[in-house]
Amino acid sequence: MRIILAQPRSFCAGVVRAIDTVEHALQRHGPQVYVRHEIVHNKHVVDKLKAQGAVFVEELAEIPTHAVAVFSAHGVSRDVEAEAAERGLRVLDATCPLVTKVHEQGRRYAAQGYSLILIGHAGHPEVIGTLSQACAPVVLVQSVGDVEALTFPADTPLAYITQTTLSLDDTRNVIDALQARYPQIVGPDTRDICYATQNRQAAVRELSRLVDVVLVVGASNSSNSARLREIAAQGGVPSYLISDGSELARDWVCDAKVVGITAGASAPEAMVEDVIAALGRLANVEVTTLPGREERVVFRLPSDLS
Structure with a gap:
């Protein structure tokens, strides 16, 4: 064979950075470094970090006040950031810089007065974070059918941003449908996907x-x-x-x-x-x-x- x-x-570099963040935190702060959600979506990675002393939790309420908390590579919502601050947690943000770039794109478009559309998969951790980080209302679309169901008036100033881990072909089809229906829409090229x-x-x-x-x-x-x-x-x-x-x-x-x-x-x-x-x-x-x-x-x- x-x-x-x-x-x-x-x-990829974002995953390496996230794993390194947890390992360096353990070296500096000792065991009982807390990680919100899976640092990346892989059980083998999570189990290896658990063996080194990392504690994985679903909610910040499970983390003792003032402890070290690591945010996963997928990013988090503004509510999670605010809760961490209220609890006095020492946050290490392992959000992939390319996800952060999408957050910044969304905030920039919102500040310029555009209504925002996010192309992504509902319920994915990255999408949950991005919907909040844009600091403005965001409409999520997952398919060409979702584009056809949009109710924005034809002359609405629109901008789109995208989840970083999508299929390029599927994303291109959704962008083409958006541009056909709303020729004035602006947004990054598919080449800006991770x-x-x-x-x-x-x-x-x-x-x-x-x-x-x-x-x-x-x-x-x-x-x-x-x-x-x-x-x-x-x-x-x-x-x-x-x-x-x-x-x-x-x-x-x-x-x-x-x-x-x-x-x-x-x-x-x-x-x-x-x-x-x-x-x-x-x-x-x-x-x-x-x-x-x-x-x-x-x-x-x-x-x-x-």
Whole structure:
């Protein structure tokens, strides 16, 4: 069996920064550093940080007053920020800088008098935070159908912003529908969607042309990993989302001569190696890596840790 690895895959700079934030906080403050929600959407990452002493909570009320609290890479709402201040928590904000950029875009458009539209998935932590951080009413759209249901008057000054982990193709379709209905609308180009999202989606699109099946390593609640699986499937290749080698089903690959593997931006490379090992227990494997973009982006840690 040949295995072809997509390039790039696995951790992006925002995820590395978030994990490093928790690890540096533990080194500086000792155990009992509290993290609100999953720092990134991956159980293996969370479990590793728990083993180092990090405590994961759902609500700030679970954190002792004046303790160290880390906000996840997805960002938080203004209400969460206010509650943390009221409780005197020492906050380390691990929000990905590219998510923060979307927040800033929303605030800038709102200050200029635009009515705001957010393209994203309802209920996703990043979307929940962005809806609040814009500091103005925001209408969420998830599909072209949602665009058709909008009730803004034709001459309304409108601007859109986007969730960072969406499918580029789906986002482009929604933007096209917005521009067709409201020609005056302004907003960032799809190229402003997270660089890591773009790179991994382009890589899996190329990978799907070369293989019999695609395995996407990532958590079931990881938006960017789910989009990778969807894109591979759209290329006509059987595609599966798998958190590690234990979830590999023999039937998926028993007739495959070439298996493609990629990983979402929140999935550790160790889990890619775990899936390769699981395939190796089924057949002799030869592993190669597809040529692709090398990512050299590095984000600085929060100022309180630098």
